[in-house]
Amino acid sequence: MTWTWFHRLGSPPYVYALARRLTPWFGWSAALLMLAGLFGGLVLAPPDYQQGDGFRIIYVHAPTAWLSLMVYTWMGVAAAVGLIWRIKVAHAVAAACAPVGASFTAVALATGSLFGKPMWGTWWVWTPRLTSELLLLFLYLGYMGLRASFDDTQRADRASAVLAVVGIVNVPIVHYSVVWWNDLHQASSLTLAGKDTIATSMLGPLLVSLLGFTLYFGAILLVRLRAEILRRERSAAWIREALA
Amino acid sequence: MIQFHSWAEFWAMGKYAAYVWPSYALTGVVVLLNVAWARGLLRQARSEAQRRMALQEERT
Numbered sequence: 001m002t003w004t005w006f007h008r009l010g011s012p013p014y015v016y017a018l019a020r021r022l023t024p025w026f027g028w029s030a031a032l033l034m035l036a037g038l039f040g041g042l043v044l045a046p047p048d049y050q051q052g053d054g055f056r057i058i059y060v061h062a063p064t065a066w067l068s069l070m071v072y073t074w075m076g077v078a079a080a081v082g083l084i085w086r087i088k089v090a091h092a093v094a095a096a097c098a099p100v101g102a103s104f105t106a107v108a109l110a111t112g113s114l115f116g117k118p119m120w121g122t123w124w125v126w127t128p129r130l131t132s133e134l135l136l137l138f139l140y141l142g143y144m145g146l147r148a149s150f151d152d153t154q155r156a157d158r159a160s161a162v163l164a165v166v167g168i169v170n171v172p173i174v175h176y177s178v179v180w181w182n183d184l185h186q187a188s189s190l191t192l193a194g195k196d197t198i199a200t201s202m203l204g205p206l207l208v209s210l211l212g213f214t215l216y217f218g219a220i221l222l223v224r225l226r227a228e229i230l231r232r233e234r235s236a237a238w239i240r241e242a243l244a
Numbered sequence: 245m246i247q248f249h250s251w252a253e254f255w256a257m258g259k260y261a262a263y264v265w266p267s268y269a270l271t272g273v274v275v276l277l278n279v280a281w282a283r284g285l286l287r288q289a290r291s292e293a294q295r296r297m298a299l300q301e302e303r304t
Contacts, residue, residue: 034275042268043246047258054260060271100278107274111267118263216275223282230289239293 010087012229013238019222026219033212037063040205048202057115059205062189063213065108068136069171071101071217075143076168079161089225091157092232094164095147096224100217102140109133120184128177129185136174139167153232 008014041059048055075097082090112130113123124130143160150156178187189198189206196203233239248254257264 038268043248043254046245046247052260053258054263056257056260056264057267060267064271099281103274103278107271110270114263114267118260220278220282223286227282227285227289230286230293234296240297243290243294243297 010085010089012089012233012236013242015089016226016229016238016242019226023219023222026215026222030212030215030219033208034216037205037209037212040208045202045205046199051119054115054118055202057111058189059209061108061111061115062206063209064104064111065133066210067213067217068101068105068108068133069174070214071097071104072136072140072171073168074221075101076164076171079164082157083161083165088157088232089229091161092225092228093221094161095157096221096228098140098144098147100220100224102137102144105133105137105140109137116184125184127183127185128181129174129183132170132174132177135170136167139163139170143167 037059041056045056045059047053075094078090078093078097081087082094109130112133116125117123143163146163147156147160150159175188177183178185187197190196190203198206230239255261255265
């Protein structure tokens with residue numbers, strides 16, 4: 001097996017050009033799927049037999065909660081790759097992930113609160129799922145704060161990467177919290193084993209939304225990554241060509 | 245199948261309008277803000293890089 005693809009992904013000019021080429025594909029397919037998911041979730045899916053039309057919050061709550069965990073995983077893995085192989089592009093990926101992840105973690109918490117009030121009768125409970133998701137937000141904010149406290153990008157990269165890698169422990173805790181503990185939060189509606197606890201007519205829009213939000217994150221990450229690379233590659237000759 | 249018979253019924257969302265619409269509005273706003281934010285960062289990084297290159301050319 002050759003590792004040329006891996007080495008190429010460590011090269012800023014290559015990644016910059018690749019990101020520019022991929023962005024429209026991610027962006028437009030995301031827009032299409034998100035709009036389809038929006039229509040499906042708000043209009044086509046039948047009301048829940050217990051939660052009525054209130055359950056439609058799931059079509060924004062589940063995708064944003066999914067993003068909060070997926071983005072952190074990307075950030076943690078990219079930071080680890082950056083630490084282990086000293087790849088600058090990997091650190092740039094991690095840095096580009098954090099603000100996006102933080103904003104969607106906040107949205108997941110807020111939409112969860114708006115879901116909890118009518119269904120549970122409370123905006124907030126200190127159960128494992130909610131508490132670990134709040135910790136996730138603090139991990140993102142801590143990562144961003146730590147980065148901001150260094151003037152030197154390389155030192156910021158290394159210090160913040162350690163925090164990002166250690167914080168990965170929290171990702172399975174958030175995900176499995178509703179399995180490991182008796183949480184007020186319901187268990188996952190989707191399983192890889194295919195034993196979904198959700199009707200097909202409700203599942204369709206949810207899957208479309210999840211895929212849409214995932215591709216959306218891809219598009220945002222690619223744009224942010226290009227900005228990060230330009231900022232880091234101070235005087236590289238290739239930038240002259242890339243900007244021409 | 246479309247689940248609502250009128251716009252009024254759609255906006256009412258059962259009795260959950262006060263929870264459903266703020267959830268969708270907030271998500272929509274953050275989705276759009278992230279697009280604007282990312283594009284703004286790229287624009288800014290580009291113009292800074294261009295300024296840097298212009299300075300270098302002046303020196304040489």
